[in-house]
Amino acid sequence: SYDHIVRTLTGKSPEEFEKTGMLARELCRAVADHYALPRKRVAAFLVDFAIIFPVLLALHMVFGFRIHEFISIFLLVHVAYFTLLEFYFGSTVGKAVCDIEVRHMDNEPADFMTVFTRNIIRLLEFFALCYTVSIILILVKPKRQRLGDMLADSIVMEVK
Incomplete structure (x- = not known):
């Protein structure tokens, strides 16, 4: 699921990123790693x-x-x-x-x-x-x- 992918790649919940609007940038960085x-x-x-x-x-x-x-x-x-x-x-x-x-x-x-x-x-x-x-x-x-x-x-x- 979306939540699982975000947590696996970044160690954070999607809700944490929605507060800052930085989900896309963090996901790209996590995937690149x-x-x-x-x-x-x-x-x-x-x-x-x-x-x-x-x-x-x-x-x-x-x-x-x-x-x-x-x-x-x-x-x-x-x-x-x-x-x-x-x-x-x-x-x-x-x-x-x-x-x-x-x-x-x-x-x-x-x-x-x-x-x-x-x-x-x-x-x-x-x-x-x-x-x-x-x-x-x-x-x-x-x-x-x-x-x-x-x-x-x-x-x-x-x-x-």
Whole structure:
């Protein structure tokens, strides 16, 4: 409910804000404080990569993939890992460790197409300058979104 959202984000009741007329400004400030910090997003990705890479390496050692097969397996595992965990749990292992989660722009849990879209775009971001553009966008965008988040209407929020 409206009252619950206001109390959760600000720690105050809507009535307290109605007296001063500052509800919108305080809500904007409170929501901005809940977007995941860039360092947490990077740390979460590094944890996730530390999980994915050994799995890929083990698969390569067992099956002896050629380079083009390895790249295909990497893409499949990468998209499946991020998409399935974010869809079912709201976060990957790395995001859970860093206390952040993926949400739809309306702050509801992200649906399958939202997380799938953001993770397909993640691959494009990886191949285009190894996430440099993503990191810059997260640093400069008010909602700390990378391109995949903007195109999928998703946000990454602090879990408090």
